Amino acid sequence: MFDETIAAIATPLGQGGLAIIRISGDKALAIADSLFAPGGKSKSQLAKAKSHTLHYGHIVRDERRLDEVMVSVMKAPATFTREDIVEISCHGGIRSTKAVLDAVLDGGARLALPGEFTKRAFLHGRIDLTQAEAVADLIHARTDLALSAANEQLAGKLSQRINQLRDDLMHVLAHVEAHIDFPDEDIEPDTMNGLVAKLENAGRFIDELLATANEGQLIRRGIRVAIIGRPNAGKSSLLNQLLGRDRAIVSAVAGTTRDTISEEAQIRGIAVVFVDTAGLQESDDAIEREGIRRSRESLGQADIVLHVLDASEPLTLDDETYLAEFADNPRILVLNKSDLPNQLGQAEASGSPSVSVSCLDGQGVEALKDAIRNRVWDGEITSEMLEVMINSRHQEALRRAGASLQTAREQLRAGTPLDLVAVDLRIGTDAVGEIVGRTTTEDLLDSIFSTFCIGK
Numbered sequence: 001m002f003d004e005t006i007a008a009i010a011t012p013l014g015q016g017g018l019a020i021i022r023i024s025g026d027k028a029l030a031i032a033d034s035l036f037a038p039g040g041k042s043k044s045q046l047a048k049a050k051s052h053t054l055h056y057g058h059i060v061r062d063e064r065r066l067d068e069v070m071v072s073v074m075k076a077p078a079t080f081t082r083e084d085i086v087e088i089s090c091h092g093g094i095r096s097t098k099a100v101l102d103a104v105l106d107g108g109a110r111l112a113l114p115g116e117f118t119k120r121a122f123l124h125g126r127i128d129l130t131q132a133e134a135v136a137d138l139i140h141a142r143t144d145l146a147l148s149a150a151n152e153q154l155a156g157k158l159s160q161r162i163n164q165l166r167d168d169l170m171h172v173l174a175h176v177e178a179h180i181d182f183p184d185e186d187i188e189p190d191t192m193n194g195l196v197a198k199l200e201n202a203g204r205f206i207d208e209l210l211a212t213a214n215e216g217q218l219i220r221r222g223i224r225v226a227i228i229g230r231p232n233a234g235k236s237s238l239l240n241q242l243l244g245r246d247r248a249i250v251s252a253v254a255g256t257t258r259d260t261i262s263e264e265a266q267i268r269g270i271a272v273v274f275v276d277t278a279g280l281q282e283s284d285d286a287i288e289r290e291g292i293r294r295s296r297e298s299l300g301q302a303d304i305v306l307h308v309l310d311a312s313e314p315l316t317l318d319d320e321t322y323l324a325e326f327a328d329n330p331r332i333l334v335l336n337k338s339d340l341p342n343q344l345g346q347a348e349a350s351g352s353p354s355v356s357v358s359c360l361d362g363q364g365v366e367a368l369k370d371a372i373r374n375r376v377w378d379g380e381i382t383s384e385m386l387e388v389m390i391n392s393r394h395q396e397a398l399r400r401a402g403a404s405l406q407t408a409r410e411q412l413r414a415g416t417p418l419d420l421v422a423v424d425l426r427i428g429t430d431a432v433g434e435i436v437g438r439t440t441t442e443d444l445l446d447s448i449f450s451t452f453c454i455g456k
């Protein structure tokens with residue numbers, strides 16, 4: 001299918017214990033043999049070796065040893081790309097790894113594009129498109145939940161459901177198309193009811209899948225949480241508490257934090273980027289103004305706002321301004337300094353949950369973590385949920401499919417000519433097929449695989 005043999009360094013660039021150079025394609029074995037001097041007792045060529053075997057030796061170029069290596073030989077078709085694959089494990093130095101890669105490229109391989117190994121695995125039918133995406137999700141997973149979801153998708157849990165859906169739709173389409181050829185024959189009422197029921201089931205199923213989109217985004221991408229409040233309320237102290245380490249400078253001087261500070265933590269299984277801000281008050285100072293601009297910017301990107309109030313003091317005008325300003329944001333009021341006598345009373349803010357904490361001794365911080373988690377996702381995260389977590393590409397395709405299938409269903413009921421019904425049915429079926437990659441375009445594949453790393 002592909003003429004070119006591709007190669008890339010599959011491990012991160014840098015100094016490490018090992019680095020792996022991956023070669024895939026018809027010439028993989030020949031190229032490796034042209035560079036490989038077997039060591040130890042074995043003198044046999046890699047091309048003659050059994051599949052899935054490991055070989056010790058040296059990479060030699062112009063009679064100069066570049067590196068002492070282990071070479072794995074994996075012959076088509078039982079490989080990741082379904083092509084011959086050779087993987088050279090070198091010492092993980094930047095220079096030596098580059099030298100081995102250069103030798104492989106000069107030997108006739110081409111440098112692989114991002115995700116090109118996985119793309120070949122897809123184009124050769126080894127995995128479908130949702131599984132290819134799961135490979136990227138797996139690499140990028142930042143939490144255990146994201147990892148589990150990626151593993152389920154890689155195992156084909158989502159594919160199975162999508163393929164079943166597509167089969168059902170193909171069945172309806174085949175019926176409808178068969179009757180287009182015999183316009184004198186009406187579809188029997190019973191059959192017609194059966195077809196409409198199938199489309200109704202498909203619509204319900206699509207809605208169920210669509211309902212997992214938010215969770216999917218949340219698990220894969222995590223959320224951003226901005227910490228705001230007037231100077232000295234304890235924003236930086238709260239950041240440090242949530243991270244469990246001393247990240248931001250805390251002091252009794254108002255206006256300590258002038259830049260925005262973002263750090264990621266895992267909160268109840270969700271990746272959360274916390275952004276400590278510099279406050280929002282008017283200022284004449286140029287640096288402070290820039291800090292305020294950045295605070296506003298991070299507020300715009302935040303999924304949740306943590307509004308910190310100093311509960312040891314009565315509510316100030318600034319507090320009230322911010323309370324009013326962020327009334328429409330998903331927010332949690334953090335009543336800080338609970339170790340001191342309360343002067344604030346219960347902060348009034350309709351609909352916003354509030355949590356009392358002390359950043360001095362950590363009291364209430366665990367309850368705040370629960371509140372953050374519940375603000376974005378109230379309910380259990382079950383293992384069934386992790387099995388299907390659609391991403392935004394799947395969501396978009398399912399929406400299109402849902403709309404076309406609904407039209408087709410209404411037309412079918414209304415007795416619209418079947419050739420018209422078939423058009424919408426086909427659009428819907430194709431949209432479902434896009435998810436697993438039965439129907440694709442080069443643009444779609446490019447947009448998916450370009451997000452991969454080189455060597456994957």
Ligand SMILES: Nc1nc2c(ncn2[C@@H]2O[C@H](COP(=O)(O)OP(=O)(O)OP(=O)(O)O)[C@@H](O)[C@H]2O)c(=O)[nH]1
Nearest residue numbers: 231232233234235236237251255256257337359360
């Ligand atoms: N007693 C008590 N003091 C606290 C608590 N949290 C913070 N403080 C103190 O409040 C002062 C301000 O804390 P910061 O965390 O620097 O407050 P901030 O909101 O980041 O302040 P700016 O960066 O200046 O806007 C420091 O002296 C902290 O030690 C708390 O829960 N209890």
Ligand SMILES: [Mg+2]
Nearest residue numbers: 235236256257
């Ligand atoms: Mg601060």
